[in-house]
Amino acid sequence: MTFNDLNLNTPLYNALDDLGFNTPTPIQAEAFNVVASGKDVVGIAQTGTGKTLAYMLPILRNLKFSKQDNPRVLVLVPTRELVVQVVEEIEKLSKYINNRVLGVYGGTNINTQKQAVAEGLDIIVATPGRLYDLAVSRALQLKSIQKLVIDEVDVMLDLGFRHQLINIFDILPERRQNIMFSATMTQDVDLLINDFFRGPERISIAVSGTPLENIEQQRYKVPNFYTKVNLLVHLLNDTETFNRVIVFVAYKRMADRLFEKLDEHFKEELCVIHSNKTQNYRLRSIEQFKEGVNRILVATDVMARGLDIDNVSHVINFDTPEYPENYMHRIGRTGRVERKGTSITFSTEKEQEHIENIEALMDMQIPVLNMPEAVEISTELIPEERPEIKERNNPTKRSEEDAPGPAFHEKKAKNQKENLGGSYRREIAKKYKKPKTRGDKNYNRRNKKRK
Numbered sequence: 549m550t551f552n553d554l555n556l557n558t559p560l561y562n563a564l565d566d567l568g569f570n571t572p573t574p575i576q577a578e579a580f581n582v583v584a585s586g587k588d589v590v591g592i593a594q595t596g597t598g599k600t601l602a603y604m605l606p607i608l609r610n611l612k613f614s615k616q617d618n619p620r621v622l623v624l625v626p627t628r629e630l631v632v633q634v635v636e637e638i639e640k641l642s643k644y645i646n647n648r649v650l651g652v653y654g655g656t657n658i659n660t661q662k663q664a665v666a667e668g669l670d671i672i673v674a675t676p677g678r679l680y681d682l683a684v685s686r687a688l689q690l691k692s693i694q695k696l697v698i699d700e701v702d703v704m705l706d707l708g709f710r711h712q713l714i715n716i717f718d719i720l721p722e723r724r725q726n727i728m729f730s731a732t733m734t735q736d737v738d739l740l741i742n743d744f745f746r747g748p749e750r751i752s753i754a755v756s757g758t759p760l761e762n763i764e765q766q767r768y769k770v771p772n773f774y775t776k777v778n779l780l781v782h783l784l785n786d787t788e789t790f791n792r793v794i795v796f797v798a799y800k801r802m803a804d805r806l807f808e809k810l811d812e813h814f815k816e817e818l819c820v821i822h823s824n825k826t827q828n829y830r831l832r833s834i835e836q837f838k839e840g841v842n843r844i845l846v847a848t849d850v851m852a853r854g855l856d857i858d859n860v861s862h863v864i865n866f867d868t869p870e871y872p873e874n875y876m877h878r879i880g881r882t883g884r885v886e887r888k889g890t891s892i893t894f895s896t897e898k899e900q901e902h903i904e905n906i907e908a909l910m911d912m913q914i915p916v917l918n919m920p921e922a923v924e925i926s927t928e929l930i931p932e933e934r935p936e937i938k939e940r941n942n943p944t945k946r947s948e949e950d951a952p953g954p955a956f957h958e959k960k961a962k963n964q965k966e967n968l969g970g971s972y973r974r975e976i977a978k979k980y981k982k983p984k985t986r987g988d989k990n991y992n993r994r995n996k997k998r999k
Contacts, residue, residue, distance in 0.1 A: 549571065549577055549977075550570055550571055550572075551564050551569065551570065551571070554577070554580050554616070555581075555584070555609070556605065556609055557609060558644075558730075558791075559643075559644035559645045560605065560609060560641065560645075560905045562643070562644050563640060563641050563642070563645075564792055566640075566643065567640060568862075568936045569601075569924075571841070572598075572749065573597045573601075573602075573827045574593070574597065575591060575593035575597050575598060575599055575602045575751065575753045576598050576601050576602045576605065578591075578592055578602075578751045579602040579606070579751050580602070580605060580606050581598055581606075581752060582684040583602070583607065583725075583727060584606035584609060584610060585796070586725050587719065587725070587747075587748070587749050588725060588726045588727070588745045588746050588747065588749070589603075589725075589726070589727045589728065589730050589748060589749055589751065590728075590730075590741055590745065590748045590749070590750045590751070591603070591728065591729040591730070591750075591751045591752075592729075592730055592731070592732075592733055592750070592751070592752040593731065593751075593752075593753040593787055594753070594880060595876065595877055595880025595881075596877075596880045596881070596882075596883060596884035597753065598888075599604075599699065599729045600633075600634055600637045600699070600856075600950045601637070602729065602858075603697050603699075603727050603729060603798075604641055604922045605619060605622055605641070606912075607621055607695055607697075608642060608645060608647075611645075611647060611671075612671065612678075613646055613647075613809065614670065615668075616668070616692065617666075617667075617668035617669075617689075618668075618689045618690075618691065618692040619650075619669050619670060619671060619672040619688075619690075619692065619693065619695065620670055620671070620692050620693060620694045620695070621672070621695045621697070622671075622672055622674070622679075622690070622693050622695070622697065623671065623672070623673040623674070623695070623697040623699060624674060624676055624679065624696070624697050624698045624699065624716070625673065625675065625699045625700060626675065626698065626700050626703040626704045626709065626850075627653075627675065627703075627727065627850060628653035628654070628655060628675060628809065628827060628830075629652045629821075629830065629831070629834060629855060630699070630855065631651040631652070631673050631675060631698065631858055632651060632831065633674045633855060634651070635649055635673050635858075638671060638673070639851075645668040645728060647671060648667075648669040648671070649669065649670065649671045649672075649673070650665065650671070650672050651672075651674070652664075652665075652672065652673075652674045652675075652678050652679065652682060653674065653678050654675060654677050654678045654681075654829045654893075655826075657870070658678070658681060658682070658685075659725070659893055659923070660770065661682065661683070661684050661736075662682065662687040662688075665682060665688050666687070670955035672986060674711045675943070676704065676712040676713055676716060677709075679716060680712055680715055680716055680768070680857045682857065683716070683719055686748075690716075690719055690720055690721070691721060692721075693720050693721055693724055694721075694724055694725065694729065695727060696720060696722065696724055696725070697727045697728075697729075698713070698726075698727070698728045698729070699729050700729070700730065700731070700735050701729070701730045701737055701740065701913075702727050702730045702732050702733075702736075702737050702873060703729065703754060703850075703877065705734070705736040705737060705740070706849055706871070706873070706874075708874055710736070710740070713740070717740065725748055726744065726745050726746075726829075727747070728740075728741070728745070728748075729733065730997075731873075731876055731878055732877075732878060733875040733943055734873065749990070752932075755864040757956070762887065762888050762889065762982065763880075763882060763883035763884045763888075763889045763890070763891055764888070764889070764890045764891070765879065765890075765891045765893075765915070766891070766892050766914065766915055766916075766917050767771060767860070767892065767893040767894070767895055767903070767912045767914045767915070767916055768892070768893070768894050768895070768919060769895060769896075769897075769919075770894045770895065770896060770919070771896060771897070771925065772896065772926060772929055772930075772933050773805075773929070773930045773932075773933060774926035774928045774929075775844045775923070775924070775925050775926045776866060776867075776894045776931075776996065777806070777809045777810075777867075778864065778895065778923050778924050778925075778926060779919070779920070779923045779925075780795065780810070780864065781793060781810070781813050781918055782922055782923050783813065783864070783892070784813075784844060785813075786809075789861070789862075790843075790860075790861060790862050791843065791861050792837070792840070792843060792859055792860050792861050792879075793843065793845070793860070793861060793862045793863075793864060793910065794837075794845045794847055794857075794860055794862075794863050794864070794881050794882075795810075795844060795846045795847070795864045795866050796847060796848070796863065796864070796865050796866060796867075796869075796878045797846065797847070797866045797867060798825065798848070798849070798867050798869070799848060799859065800822040800824050800848060802866075802867070803820055803822045803846050803847070803848055804820070804822075805930070806846055806866060807846050808821040809886050810844065810846070814843075814844060814877075816829065816842070817842055817843040817844055817848070818842060818843075818844045818846070819833040819836055819842040819845055820833065820836055820844065820845070820846040820847070821833045821834065821846075821847050821848075822847065822848045822850075823848070823850060824843035832854065833845065834857075836871070836911075837884040838857050838858070843921060844926055848876070849874050849878065855881065856884065857884075858880050858884065859882065859887070860882040860884070860891045861882065861889065861890065862882060862889070862891070862892060863878055863879050863881050863882045863889070863890075863891045863892070864894070864919050865878055865879075865891070865892070865893040865894065866894055867899065868893055868894070868895045868896075868899035868902040868903055868906070869902065869906075870902055870908075871908040872902075872905050872906045872908075873909075875906045875909075876909070876910075877889070877891075878977040879891040881982070885959065893914065931951050932991045939992075948973060961996065
């Protein structure tokens with residue numbers, strides 16, 4: 549099957565030719581007619597199979613030219629980086645179509661975005677928080693929305709966006725088409741569908757949690773953080789094989805810690821993204837990684853969700869994700885659009901349970917490789933790995949909950965006086981008998997009573 553077999557129009561065919569796309573992926577082929585029909589749609593497909601085109605091609609095919617200011621299509625995505633990416637994809641497809649696309653997200657000046665909204669648009673791509681802020685402030689009118697797309701919905705629910713999504717549903721027109729795409733089907737996603745979708749047609753290209761066949765999965769059993777660093781450095785020294793690598797870590801502090809260690813070896817080849825970095829820094833890091841300026845990208849789960857970066861040779865899970873769905877999203881950054889890719893996971897003994905959960909979801913075992921002889925096994929432990937020492941009979945030892953924060957300090961002597969409140973005022977009244985000024989209302993009231 550080719551794109552010519554789909555009922556597209558000339559402007560879309562020209563845009564696809566410019567992009568060099570000839571054959572639709574299974575999700576794109578299956579979804580086109582269903583989305584174009586106007587029914588509510590739930591699409592499940594592995595990450596990296598072209599879900600953005602799967603919903604945008606039929607939407608753009610049927611989007612008539614209009615001069616109205618309010619948007620008719622709303623696309624919700626979980627992260628700022630994904631907003632930028634989806635807007636870029638839509639603009640490429642809209643090269644020969646006269647429509648207006650805008651991306652909005654938090655962390656930037658909302659007034660600038662209000663001005664852009666006021667100029668009029670057809671399609672808005674947004675993170676839930678910023679979209680709701682614009683709608684509540686009345687800068688953005690959602691009364692004309694005909695199609696709502698929720699991309700990476702499982703990620704949104706993981707990030708705690710459920711209440712914001714419900715608030716957005718409440719202010720959208722009831723007569724609209726709901727389109728939802730996800731790589732995994734979780735219980736939370738199912739509840740959302742049951743509450744807000746009307747008889748949705750489900751398109752499932754693979755069972756939720758099925759990995760792409762073109763991704764080779766491997767893992768190493770590694771005892772601790774510093775041994776993981778030694779193994780990672782050993783692997784990354786092979787620049788020919790590991791030519792474009794995303795290294796995933798669990799949280800921001802770990803990302804910074806690993807970046808510092810790798811910076812000793814790879815300097816200009818390295819970049820990092822997590823939510824504490826500024827928006828410009830994050831976008832620049834992704835752009836440099838895409839362009840090949842940097843070979844290694846260290847990232848947290850949230851930051852790299854849904855990112856479409858071509859020719860990622862390897863995804864390395866520096867730690868094993870606690871939730872199996874996160875593992876599926878991570879490894880989906882490689883092997884995109886039927887290319888070959890490799891996923892390598894480092895797991896400690898404590899992370900063995902996470903491995904078992906991942907293997908249960910995929911219904912397959914991840915092959916274990918032997919540790920290379922050249923890798924030094926470290927005995928040094930980071931604070932999180934050190935055993936907790938409990939001193940039950942130490943009355944002077946504070947529990948961690950009671951410990952003062954980093955900004956705590958004792959009061960100076962002059963500030964340690966007791967605040968006597970009302971009793972202090974009474975003592976002063978006794979001492980002075982009457983107020984110092986006749987303007988005091990209590991003084992005047994007392995004198996009136998005496999008269």
